[in-house]
Structure formats: structure tokens, C-alpha cells
Amino acid sequence: MHDHRTYPPGDLAIWIFILAELLVFAIFFAAYAFTRVGHVELFNTYQQTLDTNAALANTLALITSSYFVMRAVAAIREDNIKHCVRWLIAAIVMGLLFLLIKSAEYAQHYSHGINLRTNIFYMFYLSLTFFHFMHVIMGMVILASVAFMARRGKYSAADHTGVHTGASYWHMVDMVWLILFPLVYVMR
Amino acid sequence: MKYQSQAVAKPYFVAAIGLFVGQILFGVILGLQYVIGDFLFPEIPFNVARMVHTNLLIVWLLFGFMGASYYLVPEESETELFSPKLALITFWVFLVAGALTVLGYLLVPYATLAEMTGNSLLPTMGREFLEQPTITKIGIVIVALAFIFNIGMTVLKGRKTVVSLVLLIGLVGLAVFFLFSFYNPDNLVLDKYYWWWVVHLWVEGVWELILGSILAFVLIKTTGVDREVIEKWLYVIIALALITGIIGTGHHYYWIGAPEYWQWWGSIFSALEPLPFFMMTVFAFNMVNRRRRNHPNQAAVLWALGTAVMAFLGAGVWGFMHTLAPINYYTHGTQITAAHGHMAFYGAYVMIVLTMISYAMPMLRGRDAANSGMSQVVEMWSFWLMTVSMVFITLFLTGAGVLQTYLQRYTDDPMPFMVVQEKIEIFYWMREVAGVVFLLGLFVYIASFFIGGKEPEEA
Numbered sequence: 001m002h003d004h005r006t007y008p009p010g011d012l013a014i015w016i017f018i019l020a021e022l023l024v025f026a027i028f029f030a031a032y033a034f035t036r037v038g039h040v041e042l043f044n045t046y047q048q049t050l051d052t053n054a055a056l057a058n059t060l061a062l063i064t065s066s067y068f069v070m071r072a073v074a075a076i077r078e079d080n081i082k083h084c085v086r087w088l089i090a091a092i093v094m095g096l097l098f099l100l101i102k103s104a105e106y107a108q109h110y111s112h113g114i115n116l117r118t119n120i121f122y123m124f125y126l127s128l129t130f131f132h133f134m135h136v137i138m139g140m141v142i143l144a145s146v147a148f149m150a151r152r153g154k155y156s157a158a159d160h161t162g163v164h165t166g167a168s169y170w171h172m173v174d175m176v177w178l179i180l181f182p183l184v185y186v187m188r
Numbered sequence: 189m190k191y192q193s194q195a196v197a198k199p200y201f202v203a204a205i206g207l208f209v210g211q212i213l214f215g216v217i218l219g220l221q222y223v224i225g226d227f228l229f230p231e232i233p234f235n236v237a238r239m240v241h242t243n244l245l246i247v248w249l250l251f252g253f254m255g256a257s258y259y260l261v262p263e264e265s266e267t268e269l270f271s272p273k274l275a276l277i278t279f280w281v282f283l284v285a286g287a288l289t290v291l292g293y294l295l296v297p298y299a300t301l302a303e304m305t306g307n308s309l310l311p312t313m314g315r316e317f318l319e320q321p322t323i324t325k326i327g328i329v330i331v332a333l334a335f336i337f338n339i340g341m342t343v344l345k346g347r348k349t350v351v352s353l354v355l356l357i358g359l360v361g362l363a364v365f366f367l368f369s370f371y372n373p374d375n376l377v378l379d380k381y382y383w384w385w386v387v388h389l390w391v392e393g394v395w396e397l398i399l400g401s402i403l404a405f406v407l408i409k410t411t412g413v414d415r416e417v418i419e420k421w422l423y424v425i426i427a428l429a430l431i432t433g434i435i436g437t438g439h440h441y442y443w444i445g446a447p448e449y450w451q452w453w454g455s456i457f458s459a460l461e462p463l464p465f466f467m468m469t470v471f472a473f474n475m476v477n478r479r480r481r482n483h484p485n486q487a488a489v490l491w492a493l494g495t496a497v498m499a500f501l502g503a504g505v506w507g508f509m510h511t512l513a514p515i516n517y518y519t520h521g522t523q524i525t526a527a528h529g530h531m532a533f534y535g536a537y538v539m540i541v542l543t544m545i546s547y548a549m550p551m552l553r554g555r556d557a558a559n560s561g562m563s564q565v566v567e568m569w570s571f572w573l574m575t576v577s578m579v580f581i582t583l584f585l586t587g588a589g590v591l592q593t594y595l596q597r598y599t600d601d602p603m604p605f606m607v608v609q610e611k612i613e614i615f616y617w618m619r620e621v622a623g624v625v626f627l628l629g630l631f632v633y634i635a636s637f638f639i640g641g642k643e644p645e646e647a
Contacts, residue, residue: 013423016424016467017424017427020428023460024432024456024457024460028456031452031455031456116447117448117449123448123449123452127449127452127453
């Protein structure tokens, strides 16, 4: 194991970006929480219309993907480019699975005529999950470009800041979901 | 000057400064009309003066952006401009069209102007900031296309840098969103909805890319900090600017008849619009502190730092003050908006154009890298005169706006608009005084070009 790790891992710029993103989500979560106080019953009622199983499957998909990303980082630390790329692709596939499940959920809502204007709960639910959905796509683009660069031999055990940068962003996307899932789907 | 064709920037900068003077003269007239209602009536009614004040601002900033691009892109691309001749042709077309339009505003009644210019064929006139006759708008599109073609071809044939790419994206965005000025639906909600695609997505969207790239260019040149470092900052800043700015459009949709969810989307995303501006400030000071050399043009460095600070205050802080829906419910369209508008436009866009002029003009006038020390001192005086007086204009308008919001909308016994206007008159007088100081500062600025002779200045 190489132990000349820097803190924070990856490029400083991505951390500024991550902090800014987390700030947006934090404000969104806070707005959700405060609005819920005024509409507890409405929120509880419509929360039950959500597909918790699908969301649970998605939670597992994202946690697994984060594990895969971690393995990719471990692989590049051992100069194993091939494995690094494979683990990254595996993580992207899990991201794709997330998008598929979430899209199926959206299709279900759409067929019931639910949209942003249906009520304040759905406004928050759709806004929050869609904003996160876009971040999953963004994260997948970042992971894909890291995998592409890795394949072209841009990273090594000695220098793999880029892998750390992509991994940090992906973990952020995962972590936000880990707050979003209980907050919007589970907590009553 | 590294490339001969950069010289085409000069007439653009000269025209920009000339129109800037016109804008401020009309600003001073307008300020007086707030307290002496019939000043210059009927020759220059308030609505006409306001139109000239805002339209001149936009036109001279566009001249500034174009001049900045013509200077910046050849140097970034390490090649001569694709067509300096085309750049000069578009300069004259734009200047003549702009001058004719302003003369049209001043010499004939607006309705007559609409009739004369065939507005009925494709009605686009009569909307705030988009008052230009349809033919002028078409002219703007043609000039913009020729300009982007010229800049784009230069980028394509030369070195491609992040700075010139971000600039190009900003300029293309500017042109694309202007097209919505031709969309003028009868439905007032839809009209307003898309009107903001020009107005908001310009100043809180694509213009920020132009601002960011010009600032990055001047900082690369004046600090000698590694391009890679500056480019990384630029990436993060523009990503944040777009994420917050695009959905932040929603803060204009609260009360126009758009769906209610915009109150949430608009509030949350626009509340974060100060972030990219804050980062710009951190960025600018960081780069100047890490400078590898002391550039002889200290005036340009001052303008660059000033841009970052004032853009954050004017666009960021003063924007945040009234962007949340529950607050905007009371402050909407009061003098608080005017306060924000003044400092944001000055801090972000006026100052970035002046930064670029300050950096480029000495070279365009055949000097090594900077004006003489004497000239720079005068320029710095003008910086402080204009900036401090703009701070006061903003503070006085904010005072007026807070009082107006309270008396007209928040108190238990709301007063009529005109009664309130009389009560806040003192703020308007003080604003007018600050406005006159700003005009003096502008004269000092112009004087700085003629003071100090040609002797080069060593750092």
C-alpha cells in the first residue's frame, strides 16, 4: 500500500464543487423538512404512494457502485490499470441500473398524471429526485471519462489524482441519495 | 501587441467608452427627473431617457465584449484574426445602427418609430430593454453572427484554450438567447416567461461565461500564474454559474402566472447564485497573491480585483437580498431592484470591460505593456471615484427601496405609490449627487488616456 495520500483526495477544485452541490441539496432538504412540518398529513399520505422497494433497490445499486469505485481506486494504487477500468465500468453499470429503476418509477407517476403541480409533496419529491437523477448522469459521465483516461494510461500508482477526483464526486452522489432515500421515502 | 489584427479591438473600445458617457449623461438626467418630474419635458420624457440609459448600457457593453474578444482570441489562439476587415465592417454597421436607433428614440415618438420601422410586420417592440425596432434587432443578429463567425474561425484555426472556448460558448449563448426577443406572444404570461430568457439568461447566465473568461485572461497575463490553475478555477466557476443561473431564472417567475413550484426552484437555485461570484473573488485575490511577477500595468490589476469584489457585492449579495420568494413578495419591482441592477451591472459587466480596456489599450496605442505611472494614477483615481459613487448610489437606492417597501406594501396602512415617492425624495437627491460624482469619475477616466505621455513605466 502506498501511504503518501494527500488530503483531501483528488483535485481541490472538485471539493469546492462538491461542497457547493451539497449546499444546494442541504437547502432543498431543509426546505422539504420545514414545509413538511406544515403539511404532515399530506406528506404522510402521498409518501405511501411511492415505491419503497424500487428505492431500496436503487439504494443497494448506488452503495454497490460506490464499493466498485473504491475497488477501482485500490486497483490503480497497485498500478493495475486493467482492473481499475473494469471496476469503473462496473460502477457505471450500477449507475445505469439506478437510472432504469428510477425512470420506471417516473413512468409510473406519469401514467397516473402526477406532475410538479399535483401537490407540494410531489413537487418536492419530483424536484429532489430529478435533481439527484441529473447528478447520477453527471457522475457517470465523470466516471466514464476517468475510465477513458485510465485506459489511455494517464494514471499510475504514483499519479492518479483524476481517479480520486471522479471517485469523490461519485461518493457524493451516493451519499446524497442515502439522505434522500430515508427522508423522502421512509421517514413518517 | 502580439498580433497585428488585435488592433481592430481599438475602435470597439473607443466606441464603448463614448456610448458609456452617453449612458451616464442620461442616467444623471433620469436621476433628476425622479425629483423634478418635468425636467426636460417634453423634449426628453422619463420613459425615453430610461430607454436610452438602459439600451446604451447594453450596446456599449456589447461593443466592449466584442472588442475584448477581438483582442483576446488572436492572442489565445496564437494566430491572426480570421478577418480583420469583417470585424471593421461589423463595427461600423453596429455603430451606425445603434446611433440611428438612439436618434429614433430621441427624435420621434416611440409609436411613430414603431410605425416607421414596420413593427407591425413582426411586432417585437414595446418591451422593457427590448425596445429596439425590429430591423435593429435583425441588425444585431447579423452583426452577432458575423462576429461569432469571425471569432469562431480564429479559434478553429489556432490553439484552442479553455479561456477562448468558454468565451466562445458565452458569445454563442448570447446570440442564441437574443433570438427570443423575436418571440412576442399575445399571452402576457408567455411573453414575460420568454422575455426573461433574453434578460436573465444573458446577465445571470451566458454573460457570466464571458466575464469569467475575460477575467481569467487578464489574470493569466498580469500575474503569470500557470494557465492550468486558472483554467481549473474557470471551469468550477462557470459550472456553478450555469447550475445556479439557469434554474435561477425561476426567481422571475414567482408572480407572473407561472406554476407555483417556481417559487421553490427559483428561491433555492437563485439563492446560490452568489456562490460563483464569491469564488470569482477568492480566485482573483488568490491569483494576484500567487503572482510570479509584478506586471507594470497595476491599473488593470486593480480593475480586475475590483470586478471580482463588486460583482460579488452587486450581483451576489444585493441579488440575494431580494431573491427569496417570501421577501420578493414585498420587494418586487421596488427601488431595491434598481439598487441591485446598478451595482450588479457596474460590478460585473462595466468593470470587466474596463478591466480589459485597461489591460489592452496601452498595447493598442503602441506602448510596451502599460501606461505611464502618471496616467495609471489618474486611472486609479477614476476607479475609486466611479466605484465609491456607485456604492453610494446603491446604498441610497437600497434605503429608498426599503422605505418604499415598508410604506407602500408592508405597513398596516399602505400608502399610494406617489405619496411614498415623495417621502423617499431625500434618497433620490442623494443618489443624484452620487451620480454626478460618478460622471466626474468617468471624465477623470477619459482624461487618463491623455495624461502622462508615452514614457514606459518600469515595475
